[in-house]
Amino acid sequence: MADPPQDVPFEHLLRELAPQVLGAVARRFQDFSSAEDAVQEAMIAAFTQWPKEGVPENPRGWLIQVACRRMTDQMRTEIARRERETAVAKEVENLTSFLEIEADMDPDDTLILLFMCCHRALTSSSAIALTLRAVGGLTTAEIANAFMVPEATMAQRISRAKQTIKASGVPFRLPAQPERMERLPAVLHVLYLIFSEGYASSIGTHLQRLDLAREAIRLTRNAKTLLPDNAEVAGLLALMLLTDARRAARTGAEEELIPLDKQDRRLWDRAEISEGIDLLTAALSKASVGLYQLQAAIAAVHDEAAKVEDTDWPQILALYELLKRVAPSPMVTLNYAIAAAMVHGSAKGLELLQALDSDPRVADHYRLAAVRAHLLEKLGDHQAAIEHYRIAAAKTTSIPERNYLITQAARLAGD
Amino acid sequence: MKYILMMTGNKSDFDGYAKWSKEDLQANVAFMRAFSKELKHSGVFVSTEGLGWPSEARLVRAGKDGEPVTDGVFPESKEFLAGYWIIDVENPEQAYKIAARVSQAPGAGAKSANMPIEVRPILSSHADLGL
Numbered sequence: 139m140a141d142p143p144q145d146v147p148f149e150h151l152l153r154e155l156a157p158q159v160l161g162a163v164a165r166r167f168q169d170f171s172s173a174e175d176a177v178q179e180a181m182i183a184a185f186t187q188w189p190k191e192g193v194p195e196n197p198r199g200w201l202i203q204v205a206c207r208r209m210t211d212q213m214r215t216e217i218a219r220r221e222r223e224t225a226v227a228k229e230v231e232n233l234t235s236f237l238e239i240e241a242d243m244d245p246d247d248t249l250i251l252l253f254m255c256c257h258r259a260l261t262s263s264s265a266i267a268l269t270l271r272a273v274g275g276l277t278t279a280e281i282a283n284a285f286m287v288p289e290a291t292m293a294q295r296i297s298r299a300k301q302t303i304k305a306s307g308v309p310f311r312l313p314a315q316p317e318r319m320e321r322l323p324a325v326l327h328v329l330y331l332i333f334s335e336g337y338a339s340s341i342g343t344h345l346q347r348l349d350l351a352r353e354a355i356r357l358t359r360n361a362k363t364l365l366p367d368n369a370e371v372a373g374l375l376a377l378m379l380l381t382d383a384r385r386a387a388r389t390g391a392e393e394e395l396i397p398l399d400k401q402d403r404r405l406w407d408r409a410e411i412s413e414g415i416d417l418l419t420a421a422l423s424k425a426s427v428g429l430y431q432l433q434a435a436i437a438a439v440h441d442e443a444a445k446v447e448d449t450d451w452p453q454i455l456a457l458y459e460l461l462k463r464v465a466p467s468p469m470v471t472l473n474y475a476i477a478a479a480m481v482h483g484s485a486k487g488l489e490l491l492q493a494l495d496s497d498p499r500v501a502d503h504y505r506l507a508a509v510r511a512h513l514l515e516k517l518g519d520h521q522a523a524i525e526h527y528r529i530a531a532a533k534t535t536s537i538p539e540r541n542y543l544i545t546q547a548a549r550l551a552g553d
Numbered sequence: 554m555k556y557i558l559m560m561t562g563n564k565s566d567f568d569g570y571a572k573w574s575k576e577d578l579q580a581n582v583a584f585m586r587a588f589s590k591e592l593k594h595s596g597v598f599v600s601t602e603g604l605g606w607p608s609e610a611r612l613v614r615a616g617k618d619g620e621p622v623t624d625g626v627f628p629e630s631k632e633f634l635a636g637y638w639i640i641d642v643e644n645p646e647q648a649y650k651i652a653a654r655v656s657q658a659p660g661a662g663a664k665s666a667n668m669p670i671e672v673r674p675i676l677s678s679h680a681d682l683g684l
Binding site: 261262263264285286287288290291292294295296297298335338395534535536537538539540542 | 554555593594595596597598599600641643674675676677678679680
């Protein structure tokens, strides 16, 4: 299937309507998996028909009607098959009227879908794909293109994810409050991964690809509307905006990576920064502080410094200190070491890195070698710095990172 | 994360393969077909290709005026790529597991060939957020 044209209004409308339509159809038929397929077919039908025939007067009703027709067709086929096998007939006619289904829509449907697609039983790649399709209203072709895999592979991944959900027996309803809070981190993590996939790969020659970072921001905005009192959802949205704000500054003319301390800060998106800061301020006044609020707060400190020398490193160090307690991880320790180096000197940073050498989760990670190289360079030990830049270059799986790291080594070697 | 699984062999491995019995060849082809199907079914398949044999390989360099100068003489020990699969998986362990599976492809005399499979990460245009 050819890619649909980007950024045409009806496409946005479709993406907004998709989870609402899916929610209504899934509830009526009590079958998320088949409903999801039927809605996808309705979406594809809309993609081909709407540009030619115009957007229908009631686009949501149109989609529900097409999806329901698919559902009943499928049920008829299934019943016919069973009839041949067991001679048991079942009535499907007049099963449902689409108007009735439309009236039955619930604003929480999108939330139900989010919890369903970000189910613990799924691998992160499956949860990401299913979330983008069922909640994001994207086509399989668009998702496949974004992840650069064949469409058939993405379709298979989505279908297997749905089988897993079916097997786990989760009903199509909102989890009860305590369970909801327990499962929310998994939902936020999937949204975060979609953002990071999009933001990280905004470099490169894939301009034709779907903007996953923007999709993640859109989905997180929706989640915030549905969970207005949750400070971590607001924190995640703030983190995305405060990070996305630097997008234009993080690559150069040759698509080379530009680290934070070398970026032209005039290119940062002021509107995104102030929205992120407002969200964060409101979130922080609410409840106990969480992982995303803290990361957003760190991003905000960077964004608020007009010049790199103005960066309030003691505050960043204090925030990482908190983050180490709230959500300890080797990456947090690594970032903590960078902040400590900025406040207390590179030797202190290097000392903190030693603890990570024996942590199997990070000991072999390129970033540990890259940070060590950077701190060694600052201390003037160029030979050791060159060595670690090259170790990092060999370990990274990113072309822009590798180019950046070998260039750092070459620069020092040439001095 | 994408990985490439490369099946390689030297010239004598290819010559040996050409002399397998009909049954052995059929078993091998059936295995490879089933393997590709498995990859597709599990949602990890990206692409696969088989390459022409070493006798068809040419080393090409640019001559004085940039014109191609070809050479077909290779040392006996040279390893040739026979074919590859590209897969998209969650982690390297999953890639190794899949590579081990293809390494069990039946060889001559209905024994597992226990082929060595070279597994390498495919670089992306990503630069992670470092969070």
